[in-house]
Amino acid sequence: MVMMLGMDPISIIGGTVAVALFGILAGLVFMGVERKFAAHMQARIGPPIRQPFRDVAKLLSKDSIVPENAIPLLFNMAPVLALASSIVILLYIPLGGFLPVLAGYGDLILVMYLLTVPALALVAGGFASGSPYATVGSQREMVTMMSYELPLAIAVIAIAWRLAAAGIADPFSLATIAGTATGITIWSVAGPLGIIGFVLLLIVLAWVTPAELSRVPCDTPEAETELCGGLLVEYSGRNLGLFYLAQGVKTVAMAALAVALFLPWNISWYVALSPNAALVADFAFFLLKLMVVIFFSVSVIRVGMARFRITHVVSIYWGYLGGLGLLGLLCVVLDASLGGGGML
């Protein structure tokens, strides 16, 4: 296990800037690609892939209008907070062959907490904008947040617990889970029953992603046809642009988390490459994995179904997905106690 506690501040700052740039760029590119995916599934051509860049450029060049009823400080702070916290999540997640910039300073539990911060920023911004649509949207966002926490927590805990049961040190560290340094993954640790459990948990995580990102079917807080944009209804110009960027970064972060938890393989584990070539190959493979995750957990889900009511979000996430997650957890627990395929 590589401990990074002694890392010097300069490389942390450098790493942070690099990750922030990567997050924003990749977020916009993946949003463009995702729109293209969705368009082709709907038999459309869709906008060009560079469209999100144009959108952001245009939004950032425009004035932000603060409504009369809004609380200006909170209203203007929310988008900054959302973008900043989205980038911070990325600092804790391994990106391909690269270890997390802040590995050793925080683990999976922290990431779970951080994931709620952009949503909370949205909620605060929605309440601060003083519009009935935004208020309803904020209430719904809070309900959505509470709904997907349980399945997400189950998925995360199950993985860390299985690694701990397999006797691996520091199981909550994302670097450990992704096996960046060791090459040990959950799939190699688990036996057949455990693999079934992990597949169930993978499905759960794929379903948590649209809720986390407020996309159809869980875009109830924004619900264009009901609340005309809900939370974001009063946002315009720069502030909306920042939320747009935050959405992109968050998409990358969620997909990267799914990759780190469930699809950790790297090309360099199987093909002998020089260290630099390995980094490049692993990173390219990582981007490919992100695209696959986004395709299935964002595009296919959002294109393939109608929007839920907020009550459905609660019952589906607590009931069905919570149940599915617990079933997966049970499989993993049984697998560990039977000692199937363990590394011990």
Add this chain to the structure above:
Amino acid sequence: MSFLPAIPEILRQFLKRPATNIFPAKYLPPSVTKYLQSVQEGKTSIHPPVETPPNFRGKILYDRDTCIGCKLCIRVCPANAIEFLPETKRVRIYVTQCIFCSQCNDACPVDALHMSDEFLLADEDRYSENMIVE
């Protein structure tokens, strides 16, 4: 996936060609005016529009020489788009008023009015030369 029948459908569609008609261009050009200019100069090619069917009702055509000035077209025009010019005993048609019902074509006793298949009639001036037929 029997409870979500759209999922197999969209995955199949993903591999097929989009149904969008790409007239006039695949993506919105940065400047539409410049794009149209360059099309006119022959620098860019425009994707052709869907062909109009026979008997399509587009911009009106008027044959002044055949016209006998009977004013029947004015009586049947729902949009009052046709004006009679007493000095020449001929009519003037305002294309921006016209609703393309082609009723005047049917009513005309001497067959002086016809519908063309021209349908791209956007203009900046209601009374420009292109928008008045006489």
Add this chain to the structure above:
Amino acid sequence: MSEDSKNKATFNVPIGPVHPALKEPILFTFKMDGELVEEVDFAPGKCHRGIEWMGMRRNPVQIVHLTDRICGICGVSHSLAFARAVEQIAEIEVPERAHYVRTIIAEYERLQSHLLWAGVAAHELGFDTLFFLAWRVREESMDVIEYLTGNRVNYGIVQVGGVRRDFTEDQFPRIEASLQYYEDIAAKLLKLFLEDKTIQIRCKQCGVMSKREALELCTVGPTARASGVAMDVRSDSPYAAYGDLDIAPVLPHHYLGLTNGDVYDRIVVRLLEVVQSVDLIRQCLANMPPGEVLWEKKYPKILAACKKATGEAVGRVEAPRGECLHYVRMDGNPSPQTWKVKASTYSNQLSWLKMLKGEQIADIPIVVASIDPCMSCTDRVAVVRDDRTDILTKADLHRLSVEKTRRLAQWS
């Protein structure tokens, strides 16, 4: 959502006049209790264009194309209803073949209108894929309509005394191809719309209206049929060629085995009517008699017949949205003395109050869309004077109508 149940705070949510959920302007005011609708009020009249006023300054031959513009979707229903009213007053005998041409176009209009509605409904549910699919499927009927009449939207085919264009034998293969296309795709559409779990959980038991309420609120068309009211102008008082065709009202229990009167049933009825329309067009093509399609080819004669006519008549047509009614009164002048349009939404809109009460915010768009509202058809009155909008109560309307009746009685 930690609301204290003792001091329950209700708040107002305005939807409209311009809102993404509404395709046409209308103002709803909802008194909300959390996510639940406690009270509903709506104010139509935002889309009034004074078409009747224009009509009363034109002759029937002109108006018949004006009626095409009352509604962009059900244009031919309006022109058909108007033409039927004038034909009754002027005692014009419409040729048999014209009846069949009118029926075919009316059924194509129903096809495209219901598919358009299905797409809009899917969009209101946040299901844009089905929206694109339904509109792509709809395009086929638009193409055929354009091929037959010369234009996609404002067909301009109905004329007082018949139709302006005949369908020739060489056009039949194109029609047949489109019918085949719809027959092939109908099963897929039914599956995608009706078997989808997300649509089911959104639409079942949502916006419920019982048969009794449907009758009490005088709803018409698919809205009434979805509540189990077997009512269809086409079979109840046949016009055009419907008397010769085999037609029965489509009711949801034909497909589901029971009638709930919810939004889901309205989807069922409209999609099954698409299938029914294909069958009706087939029947028309098979039985089309030969002959003329216009009572009189010479326009001056039509104009003269309309000018001579005196009397009043009502033309009723089953538009895609329900019964569409035109009242015309002619008094020997070139233009009608009175022309009154009552579109189907006018009858259906009061059912919103019943259907929306107790529903969630999330259901407002789909419930509002479920009656297939058309405000530009409906809005006949807008009183704006000195920058204020007057609201006419029942007493005011009664007084005004008594005054008008007296005026009319004096004239005739």
